[in-house]
Amino acid sequence: MENNWEPKILAFLCNWCSYAGADLAGTSRIQYPPNIRVIRVPCSGRINPLFILKALQSGIDGVLVSGCHPGDCHYLSGNYIGRRKSATLKRFLEYIGIEEGRVQFSWVSAAEGGKFSQLVYEVTEEIKRLGPAKRFVKNRV
Amino acid sequence: MDERLKKIQEKIREKSKELLSKKRVDLIIGFSNWTLPLRTTPVFIRTPEGTESLIWNSFCENNLATYIHKFNRFRVGIVVKGCDARSLTALSLEKRFNPDGIFLIGVPCQRMVDRRKVARAVKGEIIRVEERGEELLVEGEEFKTVLEKRDFLYPSCQVCIHRTPSQAHFLADDPVEEFPLVETHPEVDVFEKKPPEERWRYFESETSRCIRCYACRQVCPMCYCTECFVECLRPKWIEGGLNPQDLQFYHIVRAYHQTGRCSGCGACERACPMDIPLTYLTQKLNQDVKELFGFEVGLDSKTPPPLSTYEVEDKGDFIK
Numbered sequence: 037m038e039n040n041w042e043p044k045i046l047a048f049l050c051n052w053c054s055y056a057g058a059d060l061a062g063t064s065r066i067q068y069p070p071n072i073r074v075i076r077v078p079c080s081g082r083i084n085p086l087f088i089l090k091a092l093q094s095g096i097d098g099v100l101v102s103g104c105h106p107g108d109c110h111y112l113s114g115n116y117i118g119r120r121k122s123a124t125l126k127r128f129l130e131y132i133g134i135e136e137g138r139v140q141f142s143w144v145s146a147a148e149g150g151k152f153s154q155l156v157y158e159v160t161e162e163i164k165r166l167g168p169a170k171r172f173v174k175n176r177v
Numbered sequence: 178m179d180e181r182l183k184k185i186q187e188k189i190r191e192k193s194k195e196l197l198s199k200k201r202v203d204l205i206i207g208f209s210n211w212t213l214p215l216r217t218t219p220v221f222i223r224t225p226e227g228t229e230s231l232i233w234n235s236f237c238e239n240n241l242a243t244y245i246h247k248f249n250r251f252r253v254g255i256v257v258k259g260c261d262a263r264s265l266t267a268l269s270l271e272k273r274f275n276p277d278g279i280f281l282i283g284v285p286c287q288r289m290v291d292r293r294k295v296a297r298a299v300k301g302e303i304i305r306v307e308e309r310g311e312e313l314l315v316e317g318e319e320f321k322t323v324l325e326k327r328d329f330l331y332p333s334c335q336v337c338i339h340r341t342p343s344q345a346h347f348l349a350d351d352p353v354e355e356f357p358l359v360e361t362h363p364e365v366d367v368f369e370k371k372p373p374e375e376r377w378r379y380f381e382s383e384t385s386r387c388i389r390c391y392a393c394r395q396v397c398p399m400c401y402c403t404e405c406f407v408e409c410l411r412p413k414w415i416e417g418g419l420n421p422q423d424l425q426f427y428h429i430v431r432a433y434h435q436t437g438r439c440s441g442c443g444a445c446e447r448a449c450p451m452d453i454p455l456t457y458l459t460q461k462l463n464q465d466v467k468e469l470f471g472f473e474v475g476l477d478s479k480t481p482p483p484l485s486t487y488e489v490e491d492k493g494d495f496i497k
Contacts, residue, residue, distance in 0.1 A: 085430070085433055086406060086414055086430060089426060089429060089430065090414060090426075093422055093426055106489065106493065107489075113487060116487035116488075116489065116491065117484075117485075117486075117487050119487070119491055119493055119496070120469075120470070120483060120484055120487055120491060121484060122495075122496070123469055123491070123492065123493075123495065124433075124436050124437075124462065124465055124466065124469070124484070125433065126495055127465050128429075128432070128433055128436075128458075128461065128462060128465070129429075130373070131368075131369065131376070131461050132376060132377065132380045132429065132458070133373045133374070133375075133376035133377025133378070133379070133380055134373075134377070135373060136373070140497065141495060141496040141497065142496055142497035143496055143497070155497060158497070171377050171381075172422060172425055172426075173422065174420065174422035174423070
């Protein structure tokens with residue numbers, strides 16, 4: 037059982053960059069682990085911290101939030117706003133005792149299919165090392 | 178009664194009377210005596226004669242800024258400490274009231290006394306309390322003791338470095354010297370150094386006591402949403418009942434919503450009937466906001482709240 041465990045990772049990808057990046061990875065036939073479930077959001081600034089918390093509470097092992105590189109936001113400043121929210125939320129969750137690495141953030145542009153694949157490998161590897169989420173889990177999805 | 182506090186009390190009454198009789202404000206929000214010792218109650222005064230019931234002592238712990246939401250259509254005079262004034266500045270940035278309609282009667286705060294600590298320090302019921310300078314004279318039916326006020330202060334008051342409400346229109350006393358009694362928030366510093374497992378266990382056990390009375394939310398001046406996320410039905414973020422994970426969810430989000438908005442007055446912790454140490458969460462957020470964005474709540478009425486703005490140069494080293 038332990039050996040067969042595969043993490044469930046929820047990925048919030050911004051419509052304009054990261055989602056297109058994931059799409060590029062797909063059309064270019066670049067492989068990446070099937071552990072991520074993608075939710076497309078308009079912008080990384082759209083991520084309400086409640087989304088991340090609800091995911092963790094529902095037994096998701098890791099959350100990945102990905103948006104456009106700084107300066108590339110379709111809405112000009114969405115990812116900057118998102119960055120401030122992410123920075124404070126990440127620190128706060130680690131402070132109360134959620135493992136570092138459960139919630140991850142990245143910038144992936146529409147042209148970075150390769151980077152996206154690399155990123156999913158890294159994130160999956162890291163969350164595999166952390167093991168199944170136990171803290172804050174209400175019921176496993 | 179203590180001379181300084183008496184002088185402040187007189188000044189508050191005098192000024193309130195003047196404001197009401199000159200019709201400069203419609204009502205005064207202040208503190209009045211409560212039937213129990215160690216307690217005061219907020220009062221709302223509309224007539225110049227009523228101002229005689231206003232008081233000032235070391236138990237005026239509520240953050241009166243909370244009431245501005247109910248009276249934001251009136252011209253209001255509020256008795257404020259340093260923390261209350263900073264909450265009001267933060268609220269004015271969020272456009273919760275018209276700053277011209279408000280008159281701040283500022284009191285340079287002497288730091289508030291923790292009534293629970295006092296009650297724990299003596300055996301039996303306290304009947305009368307008197308303040309004498311730095312000392313508290315506590316009387317019960319069978320005892321009479323003198324306590325050092327310094328040992329019985331609220332944690333949030335011990336670290337306070339904004340005791341004088343500099344934004345106030347009128348100060349009831351000379352500004353006090355600003356210095357913390359304890360260097361940084363003691364709980365946060367100790368807590369941060371513990372391993373994550375221990376931190377989580379602490380958070381888990383503290384929040385498990387919560388009975389979801391929402392007193393922490395009600396007393397907080399910054400919690401004013403007409404629909405709070407806990408009552409939101411679509412999507413339903415949190416279910417009813419006392420499921421431990423739902424309690425954790427509530428406490429994470431309640432604290433996180435204060436990011437860059439909390440003045441650190443500690444009203445949430447004082448209101449908690451279950452003694453949950455809520456300020457260890459909000460103080461951490463305040464420290465983070467100061468460290469990351471160089472922002473402190475309520476110091477000026479121009480700088481926007483940190484999460485509603487951005488700098489291109491913000492740190493992003495945690496992002497892959």
